[in-house]
Amino acid sequence: MRGCGGRGVDRFKISRERMVKVIANQGVDDPAVLDAMRKVPRHLFVEDALYAQAYENIPLPIACGQTISQPYIVGLMSSLLQASPGMSVLEIGTGSGYQAAVLCEMGLSVYSVERLPELYASAGKLLVRLRCRSVRLKLADGTEGWPEAGPFDRIIVTAGGPDVPAPLIDQLADPGLMVIPVGGRGRNQRLVVVRRERGVVTRGDNAAVAFVDLKGVHGWK
Numbered sequence: 001m002r003g004c005g006g007r008g009v010d011r012f013k014i015s016r017e018r019m020v021k022v023i024a025n026q027g028v029d030d031p032a033v034l035d036a037m038r039k040v041p042r043h044l045f046v047e048d049a050l051y052a053q054a055y056e057n058i059p060l061p062i063a064c065g066q067t068i069s070q071p072y073i074v075g076l077m078s079s080l081l082q083a084s085p086g087m088s089v090l091e092i093g094t095g096s097g098y099q100a101a102v103l104c105e106m107g108l109s110v111y112s113v114e115r116l117p118e119l120y121a122s123a124g125k126l127l128v129r130l131r132c133r134s135v136r137l138k139l140a141d142g143t144e145g146w147p148e149a150g151p152f153d154r155i156i157v158t159a160g161g162p163d164v165p166a167p168l169i170d171q172l173a174d175p176g177l178m179v180i181p182v183g184g185r186g187r188n189q190r191l192v193v194v195r196r197e198r199g200v201v202t203r204g205d206n207a208a209v210a211f212v213d214l215k216g217v218h219g220w221k
Helices: 013-025 031-039 048-053 071-080 098-105 117-129 166-170
Strands: 088-092 109-114 135-139 152-157 172-184 188-197 200-209
Touching: 013 031, 013 071, 031 071, 031 098, 071 098, 071 172, 071 188, 071 200, 088 098, 098 109, 098 117, 098 135, 109 117, 117 135, 166 172, 172 200
Parallel strands: 088 109, 088 152, 109 135, 152 172
Antiparallel strands: 172 188, 188 200
16 A cells, blocks of 8 residues: 555455445546545454444444544545645544545645544554554644644545634635535535635535534534
8 A cells, every 4th residue: 555554464355346336336436536445444444343344335433423434425525625646635533544544545645633632542543553654643623724734735624514614714725625514513514615726715515415513613612
């Protein structure tokens, strides 16, 4: 693996191939995204008891009442980023660390912010174990971004807020692109693509999604 090294017998290879085929059939056709998801060992990001379900196209629970998004959503959001190797990406909501590992495998420089200490610690250990060298983590309020590391070519938010946090727009490069779920509470949002180009910021609606709440100063309290 390019960004997240791994060795040994891969008994989940067939499961990953099946997962990639499923999300490709749902319309995710970015070769770089599919290749990264084919390589990242998703089963390591869930509890041992859920290994058998790790490559099913469903969200799964992780610690602190959070979830690891279903593979299709990870693939869709990664594809919507339209990212190229070498770009800097700000991820809001590290969670299990799976999305960050996929972005790393795509050759991106990832800055990931997590507000929950338990998830920050566990994801950090796993990403180090997988040698995801281009991923940097920060324990903080994600709605405030990571200003000292910006601006970012791409921003991806893996929780749903009432609107796009102003600090994240400020930290978006020009040109730049952000993918974020926006909408009401209760995991009922729309996936929004925010673009900045030549000083103009535009928003486009993409799909209905269901994410945990984006909490913070510029999110849900």
